[in-house]
Amino acid sequence: MPLRLDAKHAWLLMLVVPCVAVVLFAFGEHGETRAGAVIDVPAVVAPASESRSAASAPARALPPTVAVVPRAAVTEDDAAGETDATAIEAMVRAGHVGAARTATYEFFKRYPSSARGAALEALTGMHRPPPPPPS
Amino acid sequence: MPYRPSFAHVSLRGIGLSIAMATMVAGCSSASEGDIAVAAGAGGADGGSEAPKGATCELCGDASTTTTPTAPTTPVDEPDASPSRDASPDAPPASQDVCPAPHGVHAVGKTRYMHGVNLAWKNFGADFGGIPQWGQKSVSQDPEAFTAWMRTMKTSGANVVRWWVFPEMKGDGVAFDAFGVPTGISATLRADIQKALELANANDLRIVFTLYSFDGFRPTRTESAVVTHGLHDLVVDPAKRDALMTNVVSQVAFEVKNSPNRDRVVGWDLINEPEWAISGSDAYGDPQFDPMPDLQSVTHPQMEAFLKAMSAAVHGQSSAAVSVGSAGIKWAKAWSQVPQDFYQLHYYGWLYEYFNYKTVTPASVGLVGKPVVMGEFPWAGLPAVASRSYPAVSASQFMKDLWDAGYAGALGWDYSDWSPDTVKSFAASHPCETHY
Numbered sequence: 420m421p422l423r424l425d426a427k428h429a430w431l432l433m434l435v436v437p438c439v440a441v442v443l444f445a446f447g448e449h450g451e452t453r454a455g456a457v458i459d460v461p462a463v464v465a466p467a468s469e470s471r472s473a474a475s476a477p478a479r480a481l482p483p484t485v486a487v488v489p490r491a492a493v494t495e496d497d498a499a500g501e502t503d504a505t506a507i508e509a510m511v512r513a514g515h516v517g518a519a520r521t522a523t524y525e526f527f528k529r530y531p532s533s534a535r536g537a538a539l540e541a542l543t544g545m546h547r548p549p550p551p552p553p554s
Numbered sequence: 555m556p557y558r559p560s561f562a563h564v565s566l567r568g569i570g571l572s573i574a575m576a577t578m579v580a581g582c583s584s585a586s587e588g589d590i591a592v593a594a595g596a597g598g599a600d601g602g603s604e605a606p607k608g609a610t611c612e613l614c615g616d617a618s619t620t621t622t623p624t625a626p627t628t629p630v631d632e633p634d635a636s637p638s639r640d641a642s643p644d645a646p647p648a649s650q651d652v653c654p655a656p657h658g659v660h661a662v663g664k665t666r667y668m669h670g671v672n673l674a675w676k677n678f679g680a681d682f683g684g685i686p687q688w689g690q691k692s693v694s695q696d697p698e699a700f701t702a703w704m705r706t707m708k709t710s711g712a713n714v715v716r717w718w719v720f721p722e723m724k725g726d727g728v729a730f731d732a733f734g735v736p737t738g739i740s741a742t743l744r745a746d747i748q749k750a751l752e753l754a755n756a757n758d759l760r761i762v763f764t765l766y767s768f769d770g771f772r773p774t775r776t777e778s779a780v781v782t783h784g785l786h787d788l789v790v791d792p793a794k795r796d797a798l799m800t801n802v803v804s805q806v807a808f809e810v811k812n813s814p815n816r817d818r819v820v821g822w823d824l825i826n827e828p829e830w831a832i833s834g835s836d837a838y839g840d841p842q843f844d845p846m847p848d849l850q851s852v853t854h855p856q857m858e859a860f861l862k863a864m865s866a867a868v869h870g871q872s873s874a875a876v877s878v879g880s881a882g883i884k885w886a887k888a889w890s891q892v893p894q895d896f897y898q899l900h901y902y903g904w905l906y907e908y909f910n911y912k913t914v915t916p917a918s919v920g921l922v923g924k925p926v927v928m929g930e931f932p933w934a935g936l937p938a939v940a941s942r943s944y945p946a947v948s949a950s951q952f953m954k955d956l957w958d959a960g961y962a963g964a965l966g967w968d969y970s971d972w973s974p975d976t977v978k979s980f981a982a983s984h985p986c987e988t989h990y
Contacts, residue, residue: 511904517830517844519904524848537971541932544827544881544902546967549678552688552778 500530504539511542520545653986657960659875659896659925661760661820662990668821668927668963669981669988670714671707671972674764675721676700679782682719682746683727683739687779690725692742694749703969704757710974711981713989714760714820716929716965717750719806721767721826724782728802734774734787735797739805747806751815760990762821762929762965763810764879765803765864771831771849785831786850789860799867807871819874820990823898823929824864827881828857829888838887858892865893879929883909886919896962897921900930906947907939915959925962933966933973950976957984 503526510519523545527536531547540546654665675681676699677690684692693700707715720727727743728736754761770785788794810819832843836854845851852860865876875895880888882905889897899921901911916926936947947955949966953976956964966972981988 512907515844516904517846520830521846521848524846537934538937541934542903542937544900544904544930544932544967546674552780554778 500526500533500535503530504533504535507539508542516543519543524548655962655984655987657925657962658987659821659927659962661875662817664990666713666990667957667984667988668714668760668762668965669977669984670712670716670759670963670965671977672930672965672968673703673707673715673717674968675718676703679720679722679724681717682750683725683743684746685725685780687725692727692746693753694742694745697749697753700750700753701757704753704759706974707969708757708759710972711978711988712759713981714762714963714965715754716762716764716823718764718767718826720765721769722772722782723770723785724780728783730781730783734783735794736783736788736802737797738801739809743806744809747809748813748815751810751813751818754818755815759818760820761818762823762877763806763819764823764826765806765868766824767826768828768830768846768849769826771851773850784850786852789852790856792859795860795863799863803864803867804871807868810874811871816872819872821875821877821896821927822868822872823877823879824861824868824892826879827900828861828878829881829885832857836885836888838890840885840887843885854888858889861889861892869893877927877929883911883914883916883919883921886916886921890920894924896925896927898927898929901928901936901952902930902932903937906936906944907942910942910944911952911959912955916961926960927963927965928956928961929965930967931964933968933971933976949973950979953980 503522507519507522507526510516510522520543523539523543526533526539527545527547528551530536536547651664655667658665658667677685677692679685680688680690681693681700684690684695691699704715723736726740727746729738729740731737750761753759766785772782772784773786774784775782788798807822810816829843830846831849831851832854833845833851834853835842836858843851843854861878868876877894877896877898878889878892879898879900880886881900882902883899884905897916899916905911916922931949931952933949935949936952938944938946953964953966957980966977
């Protein structure tokens with residue numbers, strides 16, 4: 420039996436389906452690291468008039484401009500940190516350097532041996548935190 | 555396949571982040587608004603306040619108080635200092651300077667290019683004062699370790715070392731009363747300063763002391779029996795700020811002045827990258843500040859008043875050149891009203907794309923009339939910026955470019971991952987101009 424929709428139901432479907440899709444995607448597992456932490460990727464498009472401000476970064480695709488340091492073996496730290504490191508680079512390009520530095524600080528704590536750490540430090544100027552105090 | 559955030563996802567999370575940050579910033583601003591007028595009006599109103607005395611130092615009660623200073627005064631309203639300061643009464647007159655660096659920083663009778671490295675700490679917040687509860691020793695408690703570092707620096711061509719004193723105030727360096735008011739510095743800290751200068755002298759190195767850092771704006775907290783005193787209240791409360799200047803900053807500078815090796819200190823960096831702890835904008839037309847959300851930020855007028863007071867406190871005791879370790883040329887005018895003897899900038903990849911150092915120069919943003927030192931840059935070099943076709947820049951190339959552009963020095967970050975060959979090579983190309 421063919422599916423038949425009258426105009427009223429069709430309108431309902433058109434409204435509900437996209438909303439459900441957006442909610443599922445926004446609150447799903449996307450963007451969460453394997454460590455369970457979330458690093459926000461800001462989507463801010465600053466006014467183009469601030470030509471010299473980092474905040475004027477135009478919206479664009481997010482490939483990293485910081486080369487990933489080649490390494491002989493990929494550790495679990497590296498794999499887990501890869502997503503976070505890429506998100507931090509995106510934050511810098513979007514002009515959120517302060518937030519990116521805080522994220523880098525947390526990155527160093529979470530992935531102390533990540534091969535991406537040196538590149539992030541050179542990018543953000545955020546240095547590695549001291550080791551945790553003895554318990 | 556790597557995760558790529560969708561627009562919808564990014565927007566929702568971004569909105570959440572924005573609301574949280576806006577709330578935090580609004581809270582900080584409203585909480586401290588009342589202090590702004592007071593701070594502005596009190597910036598030195600108590601000039602000539604009584605000097606710190608040994609009796610106020612809660613940690614100096616033992617026999618080691620022999621180094622208690624003899625009442626240094628803290629002229630809070632001292633006018634801007636001369637760019638040329640001679641730290642040593644025994645230094646030869648400037649006319650004997652056989653190889654002045656073209657745009658160098660003047661100290662100990664010589665004008666030199668500050669070539670070297672950020673030490674910057676061996677134990678964060680413990681090099682000066684120590685943290686006995688954590689088993690972290692200070693310079694005077696473990697001089698052999700620091701000696702080895704400094705010997706290596708010197709043999710690798712470094713002449714100036716940027717060394718952090720209070721990146722955070724924790725441990726036994728500074729005493730506080732029950733209300734969070736700093737009351738003095740410890741005998742250990744005094745001994746550490748003396749030992750640091752002694753080691754510098756033994757290894758023919760010069761020091762730029764970095765007194766504070768944005769790190770200090772993390773909240774006051776206790777970790778494993780050690781209290782870390784945040785800077786926020788000491789900046790926004792004029793009474794606490796004055797106590798810090800009198801009982802700590804003046805005391806540290808006086809301890810240097812009191813040393814037979816005082817001419818080893820060629821510069822003071824009042825604070826490292828204060829911009830990361832400032833919300834809002836300055837009044838000089840710079841872009842809005844971009845504070846780190848994990849810090850307790852203050853307003854620019856509050857930070858400016860803090861730095862003016864600190865500059866006066868240091869200048870009151872020391873003839874070495876004073877600077878502010880600015881996070882970058884993006885906020886070039888932020889410290890234009892703080893008395894400094896040389897400007898200091900830092901440079902990392904985030905600046906390269908929008909503030910290319912080859913086109914955005916100190917002169918182009920109004921930083922003129924004083925030497926400009928690059929106080930930090932990464933030994934790893936600058937990453938390429940594909941969107942603008944900017945190539946990666948090695949540290950050695952960057953250092954050469956800074957020299958050619960008329961900078962007064964370059965101190966790489968940091969000793970733990972430096973490249974001795976890079977440092978040695980540059981020193982070899984300017985052997986006299988880089989050696990005080």
